[in-house]
Amino acid sequence: MVLTTEFERVELPLADEFTISRGSQSVAENVVVRVSDSAGMTGVGAAAPSRHYGETADTVEAVLPELLAVVEEVGDPHALDRIERRLRKTVHDNPAARAAVSIALHDLAAKRLGVPLYKLWGLDPDESPKTSFTIGLDTTERVREKTKEAVEAGYPILKIKLGTDRDEELLEAVRDAAPDTTLRVDANEGWTPREAVRKCELLAEYDVEFVEQPVPAEDPEGLAFVYERSPLPIAADESCVTLEDVPAVADRVDIVNLKLMKCGSLREATRMVHTARAHGLEVMLGCMIETNAAIAAACHLAPLLDYADLDGSLLLADDEYEGVDLTDGEIRLGDLDRSGTGAK
Ligand SMILES: [Mg+2]
Numbered sequence: 001m002v003l004t005t006e007f008e009r010v011e012l013p014l015a016d017e018f019t020i021s022r023g024s025q026s027v028a029e030n031v032v033v034r035v036s037d038s039a040g041m042t043g044v045g046a047a048a049p050s051r052h053y054g055e056t057a058d059t060v061e062a063v064l065p066e067l068l069a070v071v072e073e074v075g076d077p078h079a080l081d082r083i084e085r086r087l088r089k090t091v092h093d094n095p096a097a098r099a100a101v102s103i104a105l106h107d108l109a110a111k112r113l114g115v116p117l118y119k120l121w122g123l124d125p126d127e128s129p130k131t132s133f134t135i136g137l138d139t140t141e142r143v144r145e146k147t148k149e150a151v152e153a154g155y156p157i158l159k160i161k162l163g164t165d166r167d168e169e170l171l172e173a174v175r176d177a178a179p180d181t182t183l184r185v186d187a188n189e190g191w192t193p194r195e196a197v198r199k200c201e202l203l204a205e206y207d208v209e210f211v212e213q214p215v216p217a218e219d220p221e222g223l224a225f226v227y228e229r230s231p232l233p234i235a236a237d238e239s240c241v242t243l244e245d246v247p248a249v250a251d252r253v254d255i256v257n258l259k260l261m262k263c264g265s266l267r268e269a270t271r272m273v274h275t276a277r278a279h280g281l282e283v284m285l286g287c288m289i290e291t292n293a294a295i296a297a298a299c300h301l302a303p304l305l306d307y308a309d310l311d312g313s314l315l316l317a318d319d320e321y322e323g324v325d326l327t328d329g330e331i332r333l334g335d336l337d338r339s340g341t342g343a344k
Contacts (some may be wrong), residue, residue, distance in 0.1 A: 001075045007033045007070035007100075009057050010046075012291060013317040015016055016146070019137040021053070021163030027271045028289035028316070029057040033064065033100040035071055035108050042342050043077065044321070045297065047100035047171060048261050048288035048312065051060035053241065060097040066090050067101050077108040084265050095242075095264030096288075102265035103297040103341065108211025111340040117300040118333050121270075125333035128302035131326055132157040137164060140173050147177035149167035154328030157182040159212075163190020168202060175206050184307075186212040189238055200230035212257060213237045224252040235284060243272050250279035255307065257284040260298055273304045287312035292323030296343040299324040302331045 012028045017189045019025075035041040070086045080236035083105060087098045110117045118125055130168065133155035135146050143160075150158055160174050162185050174183065185208050196214035203211060205240055210233040215222040217238040227234045235255035239245060239261045249256065256276050263269050269285070276283045276284035285298055292313045302308050308331060313319050327333040336342045 001042075001077075002038045003075055003077065004036045005034065005070050005071055007031055007061070007064045007068070009061060010291065010320070012289070012319065013219060013284055014289065015317045016136070018289065018315060020161045021137070021187070021188040022201045025289070028272055030291050030294065031057055031060045031064065031097070031100060032291065032293050033068070035068075035077065035101075035104045037077060037108065037112065041108060041111050043104040043106070043111060043340065045100045045105070045107060045291035045295045046291050047096040048294055049096040050261060050288050053095065053262060054266070055094060055096045056263040059094060060100070063094045063097045064100070067097060069106065071101060077105050077112065078111060080105055080267060084267055087343070088264070089118045096261040098264040099260040099266075103260070103294055106266050106297060107340040107343065114339050116333065116336045117297065117341050118303060123300070123303040124325025125303060128299075128331040128333055129305055129308050130156055131308040131330040131331055132159040132182075133311045133314060134159045134161065134186075134309070135174065137161045137170075140166065140169050143170050144173040144177050145170060147174045151178045151181060153257070155181070156329050157184065158182045159186055161186050161188065162199070163235075167199060170207050171203065171208075183208045183306065184210055184212065184250040186237070187214045189213055189216040191215055193219065193225040196222075196226045197229045200226065200232045200234075200236045206230040208232060210235055210255060211237060220248075220252065223249070227252045227254075234283075237286065243275060246272055246275045247279055247282070248275075250281055250322070253281070255282040255284055257309070259286045259288065260294065261288050261290070266297060266301070268306070269301060272299070282306040284309055286310070289315055291316070291319050292321035293343045296321070296323030298340040299326075299331050299333060300341060302333065
């Protein structure tokens with residue numbers, strides 16, 4: 001079969017400047033990938049490269065020709081395992097670039113079969129947890145306003161970015177503006193182990209559900225230290241990037257936060273989910289700041305998850321792709337009226 005491929009860099013302005021403990025951004029650069037078959041059907045995917053993991057739109061664009069050459073050479077959008085294995089051998093260290101190709105191929109394969117992606121996997125759309133909505137760091141007043149807006153928009157779960165010297169003040173503002181909302185906290189490696197234990201005790205007083213990445217990924221002993229002393233469950237994000245990291249963190253966290261842009265493929269994400277389960281871990285699927293061309297695919301894994309953090313496209317000022325309906329945080333896979341990932 002003849003498959004044709006193309007890619008395009010897109011600049012995605014954010015609705016609001018987005019700040020975490022490591023820095024701020026007002027634009028996200030994604031690279032959209034399209035794979036078309038000879039009947040004119042097109043699968044779409046996107047890379048949302050993260051500098052933290054060594055990728056930029058430039059590195060994605062640099063390796064995509066090699067990756068897409070593999071797709072064209074194999075020439076079968078249903079040979080997903082074979083293509084992904086070869087992609088991994090071709091460029092091992094560029095997971096966001098590989099994820100874009102994986103997503104586009106899965107979209108095309110499901111479209112050719114005329115089913116939404118979750119049906120291709122036999123998943124139950126009614127099992128999807130709701131997604132959280134993220135409140136980035138900002139002045140305390142702005143955090144309070146953003147929280148109010150999110151509550152008014154109907155989001156039942158908020159993820160708060162902390163890791164500052166104003167953590168308690170921010171938390172108080174959020175709790176005040178969202179007294180009945182489920183709160184999760186992401187420190188993005190912002191605390192020392194001892195500080196993290198104190199913060200977890202404080203967060204427990206504000207009825208926070210769990211804490212993500214309290215300490216730097218380079219400090220696995222620190223993560224164990226926090227896990228053993230924290231009154232709250234601990235999730236690993238920066239500490240859990242690939243499949244091999246799942247067993248490595250299993251004795252020091254309760255939850256792993258997987259991302260397509262870290263692990264490089266939809267199939268690898270599925271393997272990570274099952275590996276995590278085998279180690280007694282709960283599973284969250286997160287995202288970068290991403291167009292729906294990427295997020296829509298992640299939504300189809302939602303029935304396998306305990307927690308979803310798939311708000312990447314909700315943070316954009318506008319997105320040329322529509323995806324799975326996430327109004328008020330519900331991942332409405334069952335309402336999809338089109339095949340593939342639903343990105344259009
Ligand atoms: Mg995180």
